[in-house]
Amino acid sequence: MELTVNDGAATGIADILETWASALGGDYRGYLNHAIRVVQVADLLHLRAGGGEAELPSALPEFVVAAAFHDLGIWSDGTWDYLPPSIERAQRWLRDTGDETRIPLVTTMIDDHHKLRAAAGPLSPVELFRKADTVDFTSGIVRFGLSARDYRAVRRAFPSSGFHWKLVRLATAGALRHPLHPAPMVKF
Template identity: 45%
Template sequence: MDSTALRAEVGRRLAPWTTELGSDRVAYTNHVLRVLSLCDLVAPGSEPAPSDRPEFLAAAVFHDLGIWTAGTFDYLAPSEELADHWLEGNGQGESSPLVVRMIDQHHKLRSAGSADDPVEIFRRADAVDVEMGVLGRFGVSRSVYRTLTEEFPDAGFHRRLLHLGAERLRTHPLSPLPILKW
């Protein structure tokens, strides 16, 4: 799917949560688009490309959405529920176990499987974007990541993550990052 069609499909899927996303809608939409593009880059030669696979599209759209819909930085379960509900309601319920696993494991600190496992591909792609291509790049060069951020600008996404993380630390000092898994 070309980037214009992909942007339209992501926008269509996020439309029900426009109010919840508020001023972060562009930032989150672009994060989703960067993650999908990064899935293709960290899994070169995959056929079809991850961004053309419905399970990757669903995982990308819903993976962080619980931040806004549930108003929490402990958002994995709410994001998984949103994905499961959407998949069931759109005739894709059979892919729900994989999508839920992709969401659940996307902040895992260690590998979530082999390099060609969809869960691991998604985990790596999200890590590259969250870390802005600085730490683990999984074969994605800084210049390629920079080009990707020119196509899908940050629009304050990382600033929002820092703000939410700081707020979580202030209110839950003993559990600042409940989304991380070993």
């Protein structure tokens, strides 16, 4: 598959995250690129699962909003238990922009993005988002059938910029602070 970047999705994510640039600090570029990679990988997984080009995830506002906010609580609230604040901030943004009808889907997309089992059917937004984040979180080690070449193309277009090393440091610190519950965001 050929990587086609949806500039509208990338711009939408960047516009949302601009508000959070100071909270993200030196991690801004890494997080922005991660969010964009998740949406780009979702497009590739969608096509691989038989979805059509007319329904690409990157064209859906829910994917843009979920991608922008899904891990933001790490920085906005300084917590490793970041799903609740990430969801709250996404919901507030949707209310503030008059887009309340998208709240249920965006909430589920964020809440289930670290679920270890399938969250829904293969072409559902929730499942595509979960798989796409997993692909990027694992740096393409887990790919759900996506070719290594396709993931590398996404990674070249939107480099990690230290994002994955930041996650390693945060995970280590979280495990040391809470050895009996080191990954509160993971669901079964």
